[in-house]
Amino acid sequence: MPNSKLTSKQAVDGAKVSLRVATPADTALIASMHARNWAAAYRGILPDRYIDHELPGERAAHWIARMKEIEAGAGCVLIAEHEGDAVGFVCLVEPDETGSVLVDNLHALPGHRGLGTGTVMLNEAARWARARGARQLHLSVLEQNAAAIGFYESRGWKLDAREADHMAGIDLFSLRYVLALD
Known part of the structure; x- marks a missing residue:
């Protein structure tokens, strides 16, 4: 996948946020x-011991494996940048048999x-999903993550x-959310 800018859009605060396709070189980031x-x-x-001691290594191992899948055609990871700094990312998985794209991760720092x-x-x-013929997006969010739930619900x-x-x-418990693509 080329390491290119995909789009540049106006953010709510007036700052430009650009997205680029992640490459294997971005795995650690x-x-x-x-x-x-x-x-x-x-x-x-989640337990403090996990967050403080296990989380960084576990996420590193996860993303080494996940980026191999992405490079093999399983989907796409986009990195959001503001003024040249990485400020978030989204991982998308190719449509499943029902025509739904999994938003596997969406994180703004x-x-x-x-x-x-x-x-x-x-x-x-x-x-991205529409370009692949998908009819909806879906994701999971932890039931206790009220901020994320509010974010998704406010966007339909x-x-x-x-x-x-x-x-x-x-x-x-995780909650599965869906968004129909019109």
């Missing part, structure tokens, strides 16, 4: 952003939330299911 975001969002939800970065990434995710996503989940050695 993506893992770091993912771990930093989880540490901020999941403190008090702490300090860049509420500035339009997530909206730019979701808009590009919808465009609908609760589809509540599912048992297991993360960091604990049982919890």
Whole structure:
């Protein structure tokens, strides 16, 4: 995949957010952003020992494997940049048999939330999915992640299911949200 700019869009605060296709060279950056975001969002939800000691290495191993799948054609990872700095990313998985694209991860770094970065990434995710003939997007969000749930619901996503989940050695629940693509 080329390391090229895909789009540049106006963010809510007036700042330009650009998206580029991630390459294998971005694996450590993506893992770091993912771990930093989880540490901020999941403190008090996931065990502190996991967040403080296991999370960075676990996310690094996850993204090494995931980027191999992405490079083999499983989907696409886009990195959001503001003034040349990486401020978030979204991972999209090719449409499944029902015509739905999984938004496998969508993260705007702490300090860049509420500035339009997530909206730019979701808009590009919808465009990317439509270009592949998808009829909807879907994702999972931890039930306790009220900020993320509010973000998705305010953009028209609908609760589809509540599912048992297991993360960091604990049982919890994830909510499946869907967005129909018109």
